[in-house]
C-alpha cells in the first residue's frame with residue numbers, strides 16, 4: 441500500500457463533508473486491466489474490465505450478498521445497540537425467533553420503505569428488558585461522519601455503491617466503497633477522485649462531498665450525491681418494451697449527454713470511457729460518473745498518449761485500438777506501442793451511444809467474437825450498417841455518421857454537435 445499511500449497523499453483530504461474544489465491534475469492512468477495478458481495479444485484492447493468484472497462478480501457473489509460493514513469492532517451483520525444512530529422510530533415488534541444477522545427486515549413506517557435494518561433479540565441490555573428487540577443499522581463512517589446504509593444502488597468491477605443517510609444532517613448520499621486490493625484498479629480510482637475534485641464546479645458532473653482511504657481495510661470510501669437510474673438501465677428497460685425510444689426522450693438524452701461532455705472538454709479532460717452506464721440521472725439532468733481512465737490534456741495539446749488501449753468494447757474508438765510506435769530511438773518509449781486519445785475519441789463513443797438510442801444496439805454489438813469486433817472497429821473497409829429509421833429525422837442519422845468516422849479529425853467537436861442539435865431541434869418544434 442505504500443505506493444498507493446503516496447499517490448493519495450497528493451490529494452488533499454477534506455476534513456469534513458463540503459464543497460471540493462482543487463486545481464487540475466494531470467495524471468493519466470490505467471484502470472482494471474491485465475497488462476501481462478495484453479502483451480500476448482495482437483490487437484490489444486486496453487480495457488478488459490467487462491470480462492474481469494464478470495469473473496470477479498461470479499467469484500465474489502456470495503460475499504457481495506452482504507453490505508459493507510467495517511470489520512474492526514463489530515461482527516459482520518449486527519452492531520451493538522448503543523452504537524446505533526437514533527433515527528427516532530419505534531423498534532419493530534420482537535420476532536418470534538431470532539433471525540440470522542444478515543437477514544434484513546424493513547420497517548413499514550417512519551423511515552423510507554427501502555431502509556434496511558437488522559434486528560436481533562439480545563436480553564438484559566441496559567434500558568431493554570429481556571427479549572426486547574435490538575434494532576441496529578448497517579453503518580459507514582467517512583472522516584468521522586456516520587451514515588446509515590439504506591440499500592445498494594449499483595456495483596462496479598471493484599466497488600459497491602450504497603444509498604446512505606446522514607442522521608445528523610438528514611441528507612441522503614451515495615457512498616462508493618472501493619476495494620483497493622488490486623493495485624492496478626486502485627490507481628484508476630485514485631485518478632477518479634482527483635478528476636472529480638477538478639470538476640466540482642461543473643453541474644453535469646456527479647458531486648463529491650467527501651472521501652476517505654481506510655488504509656488498514658484497503659478501502660476507499662467516496663461520498664457522492666445520490667442519483668437515480670443510469671442510462672444503461674434506462675436503455676435496457678426500453679429494449680424490454682420492444683419499442684423504439686420516443687423521439688423526445690431520445691433527443692433529451694442526447695442533449696443531456698452533449699452538455700455533460702462539453703463541461704469536461706472545456707475543463708481539458710477526455711473521459712475515454714463514455715458509455716450509458718456512466719451517465720446518471722440526477723434531478724432531471726444526466727450527470728457523468730466514473731472518471732477512472734480519464735485524462736487531462738495540456739492546454740497546448742489536442743491529444744494524450746496512452747500505453748495501452750482503454751475503453752469499453754462496444755464504445756471504444758478506433759484510435760484507442762490502433763497503436764503507433766515511437767520512431768525516436770533516444771525516446772524512452774522507443775519501440776513501445778502508443779495510443780493517441782483526443783476529445784474526438786469521446787465523440788466516437790457518443791456516436792455509438794446515439795446509435796444505440798436509435799437502433800437499440802451499438803454499431804458493432806452484433807459481432808460477438810471479440811477480435812473480429814475490434815478489427816471491424818479499426819477497419820475503414822468495414823461499413824457500419826444504418827438500417828432505415830423512419831421514426832427519427834435523417835439529420836440525426838447524419839449526426840451518428842459524422843461521429844463514427846474513423847478519421848478522428850473529421851469528426852465534429854462537441855460544440856459543433858450542440859449547434860447541430862439545436863438547429864435540428866428548432867426545425868422540429
Ligand SMILES: Nc1ncnc2c1ncn2[C@@H]1O[C@H](COP(=O)(O)OP(=O)(O)OP(=O)(O)O)[C@@H](O)[C@H]1O
Pocket residue numbers: 489493593594595596597598599601614616646664665666667668669670717718720729730732
Ligand atoms: N452517485 C450515485 N448515485 C446512484 N447510483 C450510483 C451512483 N454512483 C454509482 N451508481 C450506480 O453504481 C454503478 C457502479 O458505479 P460506478 O460506475 O461508479 O462504479 P465503477 O466501479 O467505477 O464501475 P466500473 O467497474 O464500470 O468502472 C453505476 O452504474 C450506477 O448504477
